[in-house]
Amino acid sequence: MPIHEKTLIDAERLKTQEHLVVDGVDVSGHWNTMITPRTLKDYDTGFEKLIQKFGGGENVHRCWQCGSCTNSCTMYAQNTNFNPRYWIYLTRLGLKDELLKDKDIIWQCVSCNRCTHICPRDVKPEGVMKALAHWLEEEGHTEKTASTKFDEIFWEQISERGRIEESSVMQSFFERTNQELKQDWLVEMVKRLIRHLPLGHLIRSAKHTVIKPKTKKWGRTGDVLKQYVREQKEAMHG
């Protein structure tokens, strides 16, 4: 059983008498702190295996709870509630409800990979943080991030047409992330492109924003790709 930080125990389970003398010894205040026991029944025995199927979570089973990842973590230095070691522990036990209590900070991992370099068991805690963040998104516990929305648009265009149109990707991205299409930097970039790109290229780009071109004979390939992705998702959750 790993040692748990006091901050990880629900406040209502910590009982402390302000004034207490036992056999003549003054144990007032934190000296007499007791933790009320609890019985957990909400283990999901398949949860560790599920997280292993997300990119980055493959080695979560190797953790031996040394705590080096948390000690070296950039985010832990800012906020002691950010605790990769603890979340890996919960993942291994399948305590999803406990993980959900921290759903609003797990995604804050900055991918500095200090944990990955220091981990003696090659767990790749940074990858586990990403896997957990993806799981939270997929289950609808957290909002989709901008990068997930971008990936979705990219995939939709590739699977449908076998190619992407940059302008159409950007337009969809701005729409789905509730951003104005008219951004100063974008206006400036378009002005420069107009100045420097050959006329034929500009006409072709403008045409492609209206008539979406498709890679030749893409239909069958696109169907196979979509089928493959569907199967992978089913296998993940099956």
Ligand code: SF4
């Ligand atoms: S450093 Fe590695 S082995 Fe140690 S607690 Fe973190 S993930 Fe587990």
Ligand code: SF4
């Ligand atoms: S990669 Fe994430 S979890 Fe690892 S040390 Fe950096 S912030 Fe912490």
